[in-house]
Amino acid sequence: MISSASECFVYITLPGEPEFVTAGKFELTTNRQGIPNGKFVYGQSYLKRDDAVPIDPIALKLSNKTYETNLLKGVFGALRDASPDYWGRRVIEKHVRKTELGEIDFLLHSPDDRAGALGFGLNRDPPAPRRKFNQTIELGRLQALAEIIIADEELPEGAEAEQVQNLVDGGTSMGGARPKAVVEGGNALWVAKFHHPEDKWNDARVEHAMLMLGHECGLQTAESKVVTIGEHDVILVKRFDREHTNSGYRRGRMLSALTLLRADENYQNRDNWSYVLFVEELRRVSSQPRTDAHELFRRMCFNALISNVDDHPRNHAVVAMNTDWKLSPAYDLTPSTPVSIERRDLALECGDMGRYAHAENLLSQNARFLLEPGAAKNEMERIEEIVRSKWYDIARREGVTEKDCEKIASAFAYPGFRLDIPDQ
Numbered sequence: 001m002i003s004s005a006s007e008c009f010v011y012i013t014l015p016g017e018p019e020f021v022t023a024g025k026f027e028l029t030t031n032r033q034g035i036p037n038g039k040f041v042y043g044q045s046y047l048k049r050d051d052a053v054p055i056d057p058i059a060l061k062l063s064n065k066t067y068e069t070n071l072l073k074g075v076f077g078a079l080r081d082a083s084p085d086y087w088g089r090r091v092i093e094k095h096v097r098k099t100e101l102g103e104i105d106f107l108l109h110s111p112d113d114r115a116g117a118l119g120f121g122l123n124r125d126p127p128a129p130r131r132k133f134n135q136t137i138e139l140g141r142l143q144a145l146a147e148i149i150i151a152d153e154e155l156p157e158g159a160e161a162e163q164v165q166n167l168v169d170g171g172t173s174m175g176g177a178r179p180k181a182v183v184e185g186g187n188a189l190w191v192a193k194f195h196h197p198e199d200k201w202n203d204a205r206v207e208h209a210m211l212m213l214g215h216e217c218g219l220q221t222a223e224s225k226v227v228t229i230g231e232h233d234v235i236l237v238k239r240f241d242r243e244h245t246n247s248g249y250r251r252g253r254m255l256s257a258l259t260l261l262r263a264d265e266n267y268q269n270r271d272n273w274s275y276v277l278f279v280e281e282l283r284r285v286s287s288q289p290r291t292d293a294h295e296l297f298r299r300m301c302f303n304a305l306i307s308n309v310d311d312h313p314r315n316h317a318v319v320a321m322n323t324d325w326k327l328s329p330a331y332d333l334t335p336s337t338p339v340s341i342e343r344r345d346l347a348l349e350c351g352d353m354g355r356y357a358h359a360e361n362l363l364s365q366n367a368r369f370l371l372e373p374g375a376a377k378n379e380m381e382r383i384e385e386i387v388r389s390k391w392y393d394i395a396r397r398e399g400v401t402e403k404d405c406e407k408i409a410s411a412f413a414y415p416g417f418r419l420d421i422p423d424q
Contacts, residue, residue: 009120009122010055010119011120012117015321018247023046036073036075036103037069037074038069038076047064053253055078056077058284074103077258081115081256082110083106107120143195179194189242190238191237201404202400207333211224211237211331213390216394220330222237253319253320257314258314260282261278273347276351276368279293292326293371304358305384305417306387309347313348342419343416357416362380
């Protein structure tokens with residue numbers, strides 16, 4: 001049955017604990033003008049716990065107050081981060097055979113193993129955590145089901161239709177619209193990203209190579225590997241918000257940069273989409289602000305140098321496996337090949353010249369990243385040299401074909417990165 005709930009309970013797994021506890025209640029209504037309004041209140045029993053932690057250390061601090069928001073369709077950023085992405089929503093709509101679902105419907109129909117440490121339900125008492133996961137040996141079946149959804153075909157009846165729910169698991173990870181699922185292998189959980197018929201090149205091989213290139217540049221990157229299923233490659237990215245234990249998986253809390261920036265994910269409303277603003281918020285919540293600020297500067301430079309123009313705020317996150325928050329490993333590092341060779345813009349502003357992926361622009365706000373001008377310049381030049389000299393060798397080493405290397409070659413250290421800018 002499709003839920004028509006206007007409220008739900010919010011569960012959380014506390015640091016070091018495998019079981020859910022009830023943290024509070026979320027209510028979503030719409031006023032006469034059609035504007036959604038979300039309300040959240042912590043439960044009194046939760047606030048009395050010595051080990052209670054805030055869902056969001058800035059916007060939802062531990063308090064008796066009732067929090068309200070009109071952003072993100074009335075869904076608090078921390079809750080939206082645990083809601084399905086585009087792919088996950090598409091799978092849920094197929095699975096429940098309905099296309100007009102509310103935000104709470106998506107929260108309730110998602111599996112409990114979403115990104116981060118939150119869960120949602122209609123009962124005050126939380127459900128037991130999930131113990132069984134898709135195995136890596138089932139990737140072929142999952143790929144086939146994903147292709148059915150991509151083609152917008154009817155799902156098979158019976159047991160197979162029930163199995164489609166498994167695809168929802170991957171749709172709650174940070175990131176975009178690629179078909180995906182969560183699988184288990186080697187005492188770890190992995191996000192498996194599948195082939196899409198509109199891919200311009202072998203995305204699995206290229207994304208894996210970019211993670212390897214980022215690691216070579218000194219970035220803290222998510223662990224990944226590529227497996228071949230039939231005629232297609234699948235990239236597996238290890239979940240960094242989970243830690244295997246004998247009693248199950250410990251969950252880490254997770255917040256996207258979109259949430260930290262109090263921003264909307266609509267491209268038309270991205271005044272706060274900014275590395276400069278993000279690093280300020282990162283320094284507020286991080287237990288290692290200097291280390292994380294330097295790391296974010298490296299990622300900004302790397303994204304500019306591989307023309308990763310899809311570096312939107314949901315592709316950056318902070319994670320807390322215990323009580324302390326820190327910048328998550330880098331993920332979703334993908335090159336692009338815009339036509340322009342003079343100017344390419346990142347999704348986030350990166351300096352005084354806005355989103356312009358230019359060397360001078362990246363250096364213009366070095367102090368915000370807690371870097372001296374000389375240190376910032378040296379770090380950027382070091383990354384630039386590695387990208388220029390090693391991208392091809394690393395790509396070929398990781399199985400990117402010569403043909404695909406030709407397709408992505410213009411992404412790296414594009415001419416406009418060092419274009420002379422006339423004095424104003």
